[in-house]
Amino acid sequence: MPNGSWAGKTVVVTGGAGFIGSHIVEQLLEREASVICLYRRDRRGVLAQLPDSSRLRTAQLDLRDEDALSAVFELARGGVDAFFHCAAVSGSVEFRRDHSGQILDTNMRVTSNVLKVARTHGVPDVALLSSSDIYLNPETYPIHEDDDFTRQMKYVPDGYYLSKVYAEILAETHRIEYGTNIFLPRLTSVYGPRDNFEPDTDRVVPSMFAKVMAGQEIEIWGDGSQTRTYMHVTDLVRAVLRMVEVGKHHVLNIGTSEIVTVHDLARLVCEALEEPERIRFDPARSGGRPNRTLDVGRLYDVIDFEPRSLRDGLRDTVEWYRRHRVPARAAR
Incomplete structure (x- = not known):
């Protein structure tokens, strides 16, 4: 983000009725951005807890539908300045093991659509929320950002883990081939x-x-x-937004010391x-x-607050x- 300010920017957020996504929507509105909040379901009544703002638009859709996702961007006058992808299928350890194929297939289809639509519509900044789960067998403690799939990869029947790893691989290849500016915040446990x-x-x-x-x-x-x-969700979201604002690191552990x-x-x-x-x-x-301690040295080089x-x-x-x-x- 060139000037580090969200005021006047148009931002799309997937998973906007979810836990982290709703806080990203809220903090962007506080920073005077216009937000298009995408969601599939709102079973917990999260949308009603969001600020009442003329700068907030919501759209219910299935992110597996590329045409429906693209239509959202076509309605954004002046284009979209940033895209935060927070939606994902996860679940308990048992669900992730027993429905590995379903989780991997759904999450990868969605991530592919997100990256393709962002590229097609020329979105300058894209953030794919990743996870510290990608560090399956780390060789360093605390775990450094370099201790990822570029160093080692291992298969386990866990669709969520696999989808996060392959999403990062897809992001890296998009960055190389298309020059897409993609950020990968790797999140610690959040509450x-x-x-x-x-x-x-x-x-x-x-x-x-x-x-x-x-x-x-x-x-x-x-x-x-x-x-x-464990990181409080508002601090985690502040760190993710700051990561995009500063633009210094495209991969960053998000956690606390x-x-x-x-x-x-x-x-x-x-x-x-x-x-x-x-x-x-x-x-x-x-x-x-x-x-499962993350090395947050890079993070503290970016954020301007103490969690x-x-x-x-x-x-x-x-x-x-x-x-x-x-x-x-x-x-x-």
């Missing part, structure tokens, strides 16, 4: 307002919230010593909800990789949760 707090959620923080508020124990697989980083164990996370969730600690461990089940602490971010999430999602038990 915050408008996350999926539905009963069937597979998300870590919402799952812990649900257990605590139901008076049940938080179950941690393994011994709870595995370390992770605050490292916590899964056990610590559970304790902080209980503290934020002001509920007793009810935590048990299942050492017979794998807790996953012992360490909030996990404790403060969880308190903010609790405030939103009590307004929008709190169950009847909590109204005591």
Whole structure:
């Protein structure tokens, strides 16, 4: 982005009724951009939580339909200045394993359409939200951006992982062949307002919230010593927008330098909800990789703010949760 300002720009956001996408829409509106918010479904009533603005337009469509996606761009007077692709099919570990073909096929069709339409309509900046999941077997800790598919690739029957890796490969080939300016923010674990707090959620923080508020124990697989980083969604979105504004790195780990164990996370969730600690461990089940810490040295060379602490971010999430999602038990 030439002048680093979103004011007066027209931006398209896919997955605008989703968790991260809705926050990108919101922050772009705060920066006085005009936003075209694309979504397929709004099952959690997210659109109603977005600002009421004349600069916000919404369109419901299936991103697998290239013609429908292209039509959105044709309606944008003066063209589109940036395109944020946030939509993706994911799911629980079991769903990703059992429906690997479906996830890979859908996500790749959509990504291909996004890149083709962006190229056809001359969009200057394209951001494809990637994931730290692409680092399947990292050789460095903390994990550096160079420790990716260019160094090693491994097949596993996980359609989400495969789709994120192949999306990055497709982006790289588009950059080389067509000169498309593509940004690949690789996101750490994210939490915050408008996350999926539905009963069937597979998300870590919402799952812990649900257990605590139901008076049940938080179950941690393994011994709870595995370390992770968690970033509040508004900070994560600020970092992604800043990445595009500065334009210095086309691949960037998006995370925080605050490292916590899964056990610590559970304790902080209980503290934020002001509920007793009810935590048990299942050492017979794998807790996953012992360490998923990202190297955020490049990120701190780009952002102009300090991400909030996990404790403060969880308190903010609790405030939103009590307004929008709190169950009847909590109204005591």
